[in-house]
Amino acid sequence: MDSDNRTRVYVDYSSDEYALKTDTVYCLHGVLHAVELAPFLSRYIEQNPSIRTVFIGSAENLINGIWSEWSQQYWTARRSMVFASHLTTLGDSFRHKNLNSDDVSDQTTAPPSWLNWPWPQSPALGGPYLGIHWRRGDFPRSPSPYTAAMQTLQAIKRSVKFLESFVNESSSPLSIYLATDANLEDCAKFEGLVAPHKVYRFIDKSLLPGEVAIIDQWICAHARFFVGSVPSTFTFRIAEEREIMGFPAATTFNSLCDVEGSEVVLKDDPQDSSNCEALTPWTMILEPRYTIIASQVKNEL
Structure with a gap:
């Protein structure tokens, strides 16, 4: 941690120019569905109203679950993206x-x-x-x-x-x-x-x-x-x-x-x-x- 009591998380390991600073880091392991992550984030944001930004590393590894390519909801969202x-x-x-x-x-x-x-x-x-x-x-x-x-x-x-x-x-x-x-x-x-x-x-x-x-x-x-x-x-x-x-x-x-x-x-x-x-x-x-x-x-x- 830095002297300002914030954890430094590096996005670009070649330099700290693009470093992010955060008050809290949570490490979630295992196979995680998006539908399981959403309630966790909602509760955390409700309990910490000062939160303005949430950074999710490796979000592409989340399992879409019911919102996968096989669902109506996925295709509604995808069609709307232009x-x-x-x-x-x-x-x-x-x-x-x-x-x-x-x-x-x-x-x-x-x-x-x-x-x-x-x-x-x-x-x-x-x-x-x-x-x-x-x-x-x-x-x-x-x-x-x-x-x-x-x-x-x-x-x-x-x-x-x-x-x-x-x-x-x-x-x-x-x-x-x-x-x-x-x-x-x-x-x-x-x-x-x-x-x-x-x-x-x-x-x-x-x-x-x-x-x-x-x-x-x-x-x-x-x-x-x-x-x-x-x-x-x-x-x-x-x-x-x-x-x-x-x-x-x-x-x-x-x-x-x-x-x-x-x-x-x-x-x-x-x-x-x-x-x-x-x-x-x-x-x-x-x-x-x-x-x-x-x-x-x-x-x-």
Whole structure:
């Protein structure tokens, strides 16, 4: 403890610049459900009305329980979460300029409110490009540039029924949008290995990393076909967004495999992937009181 009788908790171990100070630290061990943590926090805040901030470390490890992806409540909350408009505008501009993609052609025009379902042009088609999320930088195990590139080429070949309208052996190279935390050297290797297909990335040094990440998610969510990384919450959020927009599951729940020599894991074209973890599909569950069905609107009109 410091001389001011406050416990110093370091967020960044390289320096104390981002250190947090707190009057009290509670260590909770074991498998903890969010529904169990909430009453504890409520009681503590009631007993300590001066509390203004509660910091929860490793909150991503909480078990959602009844509020998991399989519940109506989860999907109500998830549907209500929309990206910042100034970032989606940047993403839309990039799609239009580089990927020949727009909401009308892609059948991804958004409804007037998140409460409306399904989306007006559902099922979504997506832009004429392949979206890839290649989680690389901080994963203990991840596909090498060679493996990621080979599995990307496999995905193109094996998903031709979804891509055939704009890619075949005699057509121009396919556009690939790559969202990744790989370093420049790995990205260069990947691009060289998938040539002549063209790889696009959104790079804007004036934006914060989190802002670029949102734009990456937005562009991947609008792709005709998407392949992600497992396990990765970044990929999960893209899959959820595509589920909300009305994309077919076969174009969404696909994943790279970190095992050298393995095939890409495609939902609609399963092969020998015993060594690879698939991206688990889940179906959006609507909560009636927070959903305006399109047919209801038409009947009222």
